[in-house]
Amino acid sequence: KIKLKHGSHREGKRTDAIMQKWRGNGLGQFIHWGLYAIPGGEWNGKQYNGAAEWIRSWNEMPKPAYDSLIYKFNPVNFNADQWAAIAKDMGARYVTITTKHHDGFCLWPSKYTSYTVANSPWKKDIMKPLVDAYDKAGIDVILYFSIMDWNHPGWRYDIKTRADSIAFEGFKKFTRNQLIELLTMYPKAKGLWFDGTWDKSWIKQAKFADELEAEMRKLRPGLIIGSRFRADEYGKRHFDSNNVLMGDYEQGWERKLPNTIADVHGNDWDCVMTIPENQWGYNKAWKGHIKTSTELIEMTAKAVSLGGNFVLNFGPKGDGSIRDQEKRLALEIGDWMKVNNEAIYNCGYSGLEKQDWGYSTKKTRIDKIYMVVFNIPVSGAYRVKLPAKTAIAKSYLLADQNQVLKVEEVHTNEYFVYANPASQSKPFVIVLETKKKE
Ligand SMILES: C#C[C@@H]1N[C@@H](C)[C@@H](O)[C@H]1O
Numbered sequence: 023k024i025k026l027k028h029g030s031h032r033e034g035k036r037t038d039a040i041m042q043k044w045r046g047n048g049l050g051q052f053i054h055w056g057l058y059a060i061p062g063g064e065w066n067g068k069q070y071n072g073a074a075e076w077i078r079s080w081n082e083m084p085k086p087a088y089d090s091l092i093y094k095f096n097p098v099n100f101n102a103d104q105w106a107a108i109a110k111d112m113g114a115r116y117v118t119i120t121t122k123h124h125d126g127f128c129l130w131p132s133k134y135t136s137y138t139v140a141n142s143p144w145k146k147d148i149m150k151p152l153v154d155a156y157d158k159a160g161i162d163v164i165l166y167f168s169i170m171d172w173n174h175p176g177w178r179y180d181i182k183t184r185a186d187s188i189a190f191e192g193f194k195k196f197t198r199n200q201l202i203e204l205l206t207m208y209p210k211a212k213g214l215w216f217d218g219t220w221d222k223s224w225i226k227q228a229k230f231a232d233e234l235e236a237e238m239r240k241l242r243p244g245l246i247i248g249s250r251f252r253a254d255e256y257g258k259r260h261f262d263s264n265n266v267l268m269g270d271y272e273q274g275w276e277r278k279l280p281n282t283i284a285d286v287h288g289n290d291w292d293c294v295m296t297i298p299e300n301q302w303g304y305n306k307a308w309k310g311h312i313k314t315s316t317e318l319i320e321m322t323a324k325a326v327s328l329g330g331n332f333v334l335n336f337g338p339k340g341d342g343s344i345r346d347q348e349k350r351l352a353l354e355i356g357d358w359m360k361v362n363n364e365a366i367y368n369c370g371y372s373g374l375e376k377q378d379w380g381y382s383t384k385k386t387r388i389d390k391i392y393m394v395v396f397n398i399p400v401s402g403a404y405r406v407k408l409p410a411k412t413a414i415a416k417s418y419l420l421a422d423q424n425q426v427l428k429v430e431e432v433h434t435n436e437y438f439v440y441a442n443p444a445s446q447s448k449p450f451v452i453v454l455e456t457k458k459k460e
Pocket residue numbers: 054073075076217276294302
């Protein structure tokens with residue numbers, strides 16, 4: 023083992039109640055909102071091909087023109103309770119909200135920069151009403167924070183000169199001040215979701231970042247911080263030089279999902295996902311493959327079946343409203359979750375062999391297995407292999423628990439469960455109540 027001062031400080035999953043609640047959330051909502059929502063992926067009538075929240079980096083976008091968007095930020099249709107209601111109806115149990123994206127615009131009235139809502143026509147704090155609305159809806163809040171900050175004069179992609187070093191020292195102090203400010207102003211926040219930490223300048227700050235993480239955890243005991251925040255002293259990110267996870271959960275699953283349990287290395291993790299191929303901030307064009315609610319429900323079930331959480335992104339418009347397509351998807355997912363959330367909340371990896379019909383999840387600490395079906399076999403027989411000494415006490419449809427299903431042991435510890443779901447067009451859940459084999 024390599025001797026590390028700034029590597030991971032904990033091996034294995036956290037066992038405290040705050041992390042256990044996070045682990046059982048299953049489904050979350052991501053909100054990407056800021057000045058980038060105003061151009062919405064377009065400038066001077068031209069479409070930006072990249073992700074809308076990166077439009078400032080586009081050569082066709084004059085930086086002063088982008089930075090002046092602060093004087094256009096006046097989201098008259100912003101309604102925090104409506105956003106929280108959409109998340110609640112979808113069945114999300116936590117939300118990750120951008121406080122500051124890479125452009126450096128702060129959705130809270132930070133004391134440490136003038137590039138905030140306080141100096142926009144809107145003037146008012148956006149974060150407080152959002153934190154309060156989601157908290158009132160019973161949805162835990164995680165604050166997204168980008169370390170990379172294109173607006174701050176001290177930001178550097180790398181530190182090459184003494185001048186860079188002096189500038190970056192100022193940037194580090196600014197970053198610490200903003201993070202302590204956020205945790206102090208919004209004490210209800212359960213965690214921080216860091217982004218923009220891939221550049222050499224930040225990777226070289228192992229000691230500073232390690233001490234800052236310790237300071238934040240001391241200020242907010244139980245704070246949840248992912249693996250993307252800091253690198254160890256050898257520049258290793260997400261996993262330190264001894265291959266131990268940095269932070270409390272793996273933050274590597276961005277717009278992708280693991281395929282097997284081996285891919286997640288026994289850690290907690292979340293997958294953050296866009297509805298279009300790659301748009302986090304609002305893009306006027308709703309183009310390319312737009313995921314259907316069934317696809318998104320399948321991704322949620324797959325994530326939970328592999329011990330993770332699925333966090334679906336919404337990109338509100340510049341005026342603060344949420345686009346109809348996103349509202350419709352949230353309702354469709356919510357309709358399914360209202361009937362089937364028992365297979366998602368407080369569930370995890372079942373340990374069972376993957377079968378063609380879909381994904382299995384297991385209720386934490388309870389002998390209940392959920393077979394979340396996406397592919398209906400023409401035989402009507404759903405194969406499931408159980409560990410030795412485990413038998414099926416009872417099986418039924420989660421949507422209609424009076425419909426007890428016929429179970430046949432076709433080989434030792436291998437069963438067929440026979441089910442004919444009412445609807446063939448929607449995913450459904452078969453419940454297995456298991457017991458010790460006599
Ligand atoms: C790249 C990148 C960023 N990471 C995602 C979570 C979005 O914030 C995107 O802009």
